Amino acid sequence: MLLIHVKRSPVRWIFPVALAFNLAMLFFRNRYWIGVWPETSAAAQMPAYLTSGLAAAAAAWSVGAPHRHGTVEQKLPLAVPRWRREVPPVATVLLYFVLISLIVQAIAFGLTLRTNPPGIELWPGYVVMGLTVICLAVAFGHVVGKALSGRFAAAVAGLAWFIVSMYLGSQWDFGVVSGPVYNELDTLTVMVRLLGAVALISLAVALPNFLARERAAVSRRTERRWLRPAVVVTVAAVVLCAVTAVLGSPVKGREKPAEVLCVGVRLKVCMWPEHQKYQSAVEDIVQRAERLPAVFVLPGRFDEYGVSYQMRVVDGVIDLTDRSGLPPYFYIPDGSTWALSGTVATEIMKVSLRYCAKAPFSKGEQVDLRANETEAWLEAFLAGGGRPDYHTNRSGEAAAAARRGEERANHGSEAEQFAWAGERVTEYNAASCL
Amino acid sequence: MLTITNLHQGYGRNTVIEGLNLTMGRGLHALLGPNGAGKSTFLRTLATILPPRLGQIQLDGIELHRNSLEQIRRRIGYLPQQFGFDPAMTVSEFTCYAAWARGVPRPVRGAAVEEALDKVGLCDRRDEKMRKLSGGMVRRAGIAWAIVGNPSLILLDEPTVGLDPMQRINFRSIISQQRDAVIVLSTHLTDDVDAMADHVVVLDEGGVRFQGTPPELAEQADASSPGNTPLERGYTTLLADSQER
Numbered sequence: 001m002l003l004i005h006v007k008r009s010p011v012r013w014i015f016p017v018a019l020a021f022n023l024a025m026l027f028f029r030n031r032y033w034i035g036v037w038p039e040t041s042a043a044a045q046m047p048a049y050l051t052s053g054l055a056a057a058a059a060a061w062s063v064g065a066p067h068r069h070g071t072v073e074q075k076l077p078l079a080v081p082r083w084r085r086e087v088p089p090v091a092t093v094l095l096y097f098v099l100i101s102l103i104v105q106a107i108a109f110g111l112t113l114r115t116n117p118p119g120i121e122l123w124p125g126y127v128v129m130g131l132t133v134i135c136l137a138v139a140f141g142h143v144v145g146k147a148l149s150g151r152f153a154a155a156v157a158g159l160a161w162f163i164v165s166m167y168l169g170s171q172w173d174f175g176v177v178s179g180p181v182y183n184e185l186d187t188l189t190v191m192v193r194l195l196g197a198v199a200l201i202s203l204a205v206a207l208p209n210f211l212a213r214e215r216a217a218v219s220r221r222t223e224r225r226w227l228r229p230a231v232v233v234t235v236a237a238v239v240l241c242a243v244t245a246v247l248g249s250p251v252k253g254r255e256k257p258a259e260v261l262c263v264g265v266r267l268k269v270c271m272w273p274e275h276q277k278y279q280s281a282v283e284d285i286v287q288r289a290e291r292l293p294a295v296f297v298l299p300g301r302f303d304e305y306g307v308s309y310q311m312r313v314v315d316g317v318i319d320l321t322d323r324s325g326l327p328p329y330f331y332i333p334d335g336s337t338w339a340l341s342g343t344v345a346t347e348i349m350k351v352s353l354r355y356c357a358k359a360p361f362s363k364g365e366q367v368d369l370r371a372n373e374t375e376a377w378l379e380a381f382l383a384g385g386g387r388p389d390y391h392t393n394r395s396g397e398a399a400a401a402a403r404r405g406e407e408r409a410n411h412g413s414e415a416e417q418f419a420w421a422g423e424r425v426t427e428y429n430a431a432s433c434l
Numbered sequence: 435m436l437t438i439t440n441l442h443q444g445y446g447r448n449t450v451i452e453g454l455n456l457t458m459g460r461g462l463h464a465l466l467g468p469n470g471a472g473k474s475t476f477l478r479t480l481a482t483i484l485p486p487r488l489g490q491i492q493l494d495g496i497e498l499h500r501n502s503l504e505q506i507r508r509r510i511g512y513l514p515q516q517f518g519f520d521p522a523m524t525v526s527e528f529t530c531y532a533a534w535a536r537g538v539p540r541p542v543r544g545a546a547v548e549e550a551l552d553k554v555g556l557c558d559r560r561d562e563k564m565r566k567l568s569g570g571m572v573r574r575a576g577i578a579w580a581i582v583g584n585p586s587l588i589l590l591d592e593p594t595v596g597l598d599p600m601q602r603i604n605f606r607s608i609i610s611q612q613r614d615a616v617i618v619l620s621t622h623l624t625d626d627v628d629a630m631a632d633h634v635v636v637l638d639e640g641g642v643r644f645q646g647t648p649p650e651l652a653e654q655a656d657a658s659s660p661g662n663t664p665l666e667r668g669y670t671t672l673l674a675d676s677q678e679r
Contacts, residue, residue: 001530004527008520069518071518074517074579077482079507080504
């Protein structure tokens, strides 16, 4: 029976559109995820979250089919109970959208598998997270479709799910926009959530029809037939939802890695082994830093966030416990190595420039601006030139100074740049605090 | 054998059927009666959609509303006056769905579908989409829906409404072949009764006004009663008598 529904379901017409939309979500948002397992996993999960509204709409449309086709009356005295007759259509919707998600997952998986980086064990949690959202959307759409049999049910379900999913995503982490390397998903929590979502689908199927027209035609005795399964799935769904609430967010900080990936000698930069994709870019930054004139003091070591301390999430806030004596840390957010060059530049400036220790922490506006310009140059130089791939809230003269620094990194020979920068550092250190 | 004893049925405070007693054997039983006589309510009660307020209904000795509905409903085929279909399904899939939903076991389901399609003459159309069928063929597919799995009670609510004369003749010929079950066919048309029915039951004001064969109903005719055929005159005579009472 499932095969008949799969062959004849109207969802088959939106399948290619939904698949194309999912693939567009995967590839057109960004592509930095390729080659890094946690980011790949999160990126492959995200389309399911963003397009789950379609699944909700399809489920609502599907459950309303007997009303659209005028088969309500003739199905009332059928031997197979109503809830069992609802299983093939709801399973069909689920099958199509799970298939879409799995195709997207498989493509993303294949792209990252080519470079075979470490961290593949982080993958399954995100797959389960994506499937959970689809299940929840189908359960939601099914209930809406039962409550509103009209043609608007699908639109209402899709739009309402969009709002519900935004809440679930932001407040309960039912979807994540990215998978930072220092995070992982708790297996127990995601599995409980998936089971809870499946229980909610079962509950949606077991629920009696809300529509007066249909309910009036169904005897109380007929209703009693689905009472037992409805009670069972209700209890299961309530228990699993309660456990889900107790378990909280599945996103948790990872234990620091047993082995880290380090590059450089005078300046050592250590990162998560999962970030081997960035090794050559980081090496380039380190080599540029090591070529800097002697006036620039190198801090010695930088660690990627989470590598050298135990990171914990307390009440949703990242708690960096006991960082005393540990090297400064950096991120590679969204695949940006500019964040590393910025962090390295700031730390080099901290140890190379004699900043003012007392308020107002200034050596005069023009001197400070020139220091800003130098730091911007250093950041751009370490990054290998170009413009930063992020936006800042600098404005006015500070922004102009930063812009000048970046421009300088893109023009002139390295020797000329070093000479200019060396003079700037010497000049700053010679100036007196206000 | 369908045995109905002291059946009472209604909606809210309205009583539609009151103290109805009836016995129906295998063969086609036409259910005649004016609008509001309770024909559809009676069929829906037999179909187990509505539980009786009072009374008993037994099919082959098994009480309809006191046993496992799933078991009972496997033995009932029901085609309402307004029936629908998924236009994307083929004739075969439509019938297969009915077989599945009636609880026909998977190993024999295919054969049951073939048998039903064969009986209604749609074997050569089995792969055609329901939306492409003519009105008459849709009605035949509807009969296949009702008879697949060989139920022992087949309930047809005004199945010839909307059919052209040729389609109605075809329909009668198909129904006339189904003699292994108790078939209860509700209709307004006495020529359907004349052409198909083994027995006639006339319902009026919630009770049985007549039960017998079509010739016996024709014998009720009063020469002054309106109607084009003896059966029609018998029917109108019966209703006129009822109204006078």
